[in-house]
Amino acid sequence: MPELGKYAGAVLSSYGLSLLLLALLTGLSLWRARRMKAALRKVEERVKRHG
Amino acid sequence: MASIWEYANPRKFLETSDRVLPWLAALAGVALVVGLVWGFFFTPDDYRQGSTVKIIYLHVPSALIAINGWLMMLVASLIWLIRRHHVSALAARAAAPIGATMTVIALLTGAIWGQPMWGTWWAWDPRLTSFLILFLFYLGYIALWAAVEDDDTAADLTSILCLVGSVFAVLSRYAVNFWNQGLHQGASLSMDKADNVANVFYLPLLVCMAAFVLLFLALVLLRTQTEIRARRMRALLARERMS
Amino acid sequence: MIALLMRDLRLAVRAGGGFGLGLAFFLIVVALVPFSVGPETALLARIAPGVLWLGALLACLLSLDRILALDWEDGSLDLLATAPIPLEGIVSVKALAHWITTALPLVIAAPVLGVLLSLPAQGYLWLIVSLLVGTPALSVIGTFGAALTVGIKRGGLLLSLLVLPLYVPVLIFGAEVARRGAEGQAVQVHLLLLGAITCGAMALLPFASAAVLRVNLR
Numbered sequence: 068m069p070e071l072g073k074y075a076g077a078v079l080s081s082y083g084l085s086l087l088l089l090a091l092l093t094g095l096s097l098w099r100a101r102r103m104k105a106a107l108r109k110v111e112e113r114v115k116r117h118g
Numbered sequence: 119m120a121s122i123w124e125y126a127n128p129r130k131f132l133e134t135s136d137r138v139l140p141w142l143a144a145l146a147g148v149a150l151v152v153g154l155v156w157g158f159f160f161t162p163d164d165y166r167q168g169s170t171v172k173i174i175y176l177h178v179p180s181a182l183i184a185i186n187g188w189l190m191m192l193v194a195s196l197i198w199l200i201r202r203h204h205v206s207a208l209a210a211r212a213a214a215p216i217g218a219t220m221t222v223i224a225l226l227t228g229a230i231w232g233q234p235m236w237g238t239w240w241a242w243d244p245r246l247t248s249f250l251i252l253f254l255f256y257l258g259y260i261a262l263w264a265a266v267e268d269d270d271t272a273a274d275l276t277s278i279l280c281l282v283g284s285v286f287a288v289l290s291r292y293a294v295n296f297w298n299q300g301l302h303q304g305a306s307l308s309m310d311k312a313d314n315v316a317n318v319f320y321l322p323l324l325v326c327m328a329a330f331v332l333l334f335l336a337l338v339l340l341r342t343q344t345e346i347r348a349r350r351m352r353a354l355l356a357r358e359r360m361s
Numbered sequence: 362m363i364a365l366l367m368r369d370l371r372l373a374v375r376a377g378g379g380f381g382l383g384l385a386f387f388l389i390v391v392a393l394v395p396f397s398v399g400p401e402t403a404l405l406a407r408i409a410p411g412v413l414w415l416g417a418l419l420a421c422l423l424s425l426d427r428i429l430a431l432d433w434e435d436g437s438l439d440l441l442a443t444a445p446i447p448l449e450g451i452v453s454v455k456a457l458a459h460w461i462t463t464a465l466p467l468v469i470a471a472p473v474l475g476v477l478l479s480l481p482a483q484g485y486l487w488l489i490v491s492l493l494v495g496t497p498a499l500s501v502i503g504t505f506g507a508a509l510t511v512g513i514k515r516g517g518l519l520l521s522l523l524v525l526p527l528y529v530p531v532l533i534f535g536a537e538v539a540r541r542g543a544e545g546q547a548v549q550v551h552l553l554l555l556g557a558i559t560c561g562a563m564a565l566l567p568f569a570s571a572a573v574l575r576v577n578l579r
Contacts (some may be wrong), residue, residue: 071169071172072163072168072169073168074168074169074170074234075169077170077173077230077231077233077234078169078170078172078173080230081173081176081177081226081227081230081231082154082158082172082173082176084223084226084227084230085176085180085223085226085227088219088222088223088226089219089223089333091219092215092216092219092337093333093337096337096340096341096344097340099341099344100340100341100343100344103344103347103348103351104347106351107347107348107350107351107354110351110354110355110358111354113358114354114357114358117358251526251529254522254525254526255526257522258519258522258523258526261519261522261523262509262510262519262523265510265513265516265519266512266513271512271576271577271579274573274576275509275573275576275577278509278569278572278573278576279509279523281569282505282527282566282569283526283527286526286527286529286530287526289530289558290526290529290530290533293529293530293533293534293554294533296533296534296537296550296551296554297533297537
């Protein structure tokens, strides 16, 4: 851990918040991508069976 | 590779992006880790700003993406309006939440940085203000996409909003200069020469900027894939209801 | 086109179409300001130009969805679109009608409300001038927003979200002219820039509004 001095709170909180936001964004994107892929596959199979 | 327009075919786009995406994501991850670890652990403190200078490795790259994300949406909107490629419109849609998040990161880190340096979380300084306005534009754009049901109508409306919004965003950027002179330091980076930022800070910052660009590209590809699939699913469901 | 303008004006006046509603809203907003910031004359005089501008802007915003929504609902917009006038002309006329019925009364009422906020005497002229120059831009931009959201049910809130960021430059320069006028500083540069924004908006935005309306009427 580097010595952050009296600004430790500012530096750490900005890193924490930014990484949290980035992780949220990436996580949500991945989650939606996976769900959409699965849902589309289901619908495509159903259409194929009936069509 | 015959022409870039081949990738306007959704199937082709999905295939290619599926192949590119893992590499891009890995590269973005590595660059992000390298840049941030380098910046956080292995750079000295600034003699004036102390350790808060480390915030620059998040603040500047996110601001870069926040602006250029909108620019990318503008280009994608123009391509949609002129050549009617669905992938383009969907890419613009996919980029908007990323740009909005980056704007928030830039504003948050800026506020946290400003508190010890300027003694205030927020000042109505031209740059801060124009970023807030940019954020509002992102919100409006996302809200309009969400509100219109028909895909093509939504794409048309949001594209035109993006064009008009770009003009007004630039206008606001220069209008706020007339309205208040700011605390913010001018652009500390120029591409050819780093005058104001010493090399120790400059190199890891470049890595971080590259990392954010890569991350943006990877996320745009991923989210565009999702949008293409969502669109295809809506089309399939609609056809099913018809028959 | 003149017939269309007269029709819109008549509708606005006759059918209780909110003519005067914006004016009442403006009055209430301005009357509420002293309650929220306190009745100190010096403070009120200092913020009066900004408050009056903001109030006028919000009153404009309030009536935007009326520009097109009624015509959209009863189908007369479809008829207008097939009329021999270009759609760009129609949206311009709509914006003009909105300006005459909503913004012009606000401009006329603003000095009266300025008295309530103890606006300095030298400020009245520039307040009126800045509103006269700036409000047409508000109407034109608002028409663009109304055209964007015309097909959306309950689009009122969305309309505000879309239009307010677009109002920023107009508000900045308009309020700046009014403030400088009230403080006796030079207003020329800001007034010219405000005029430039208005002219640019009036010249270009009808094309965007018409394009958007065509998409919505498809």
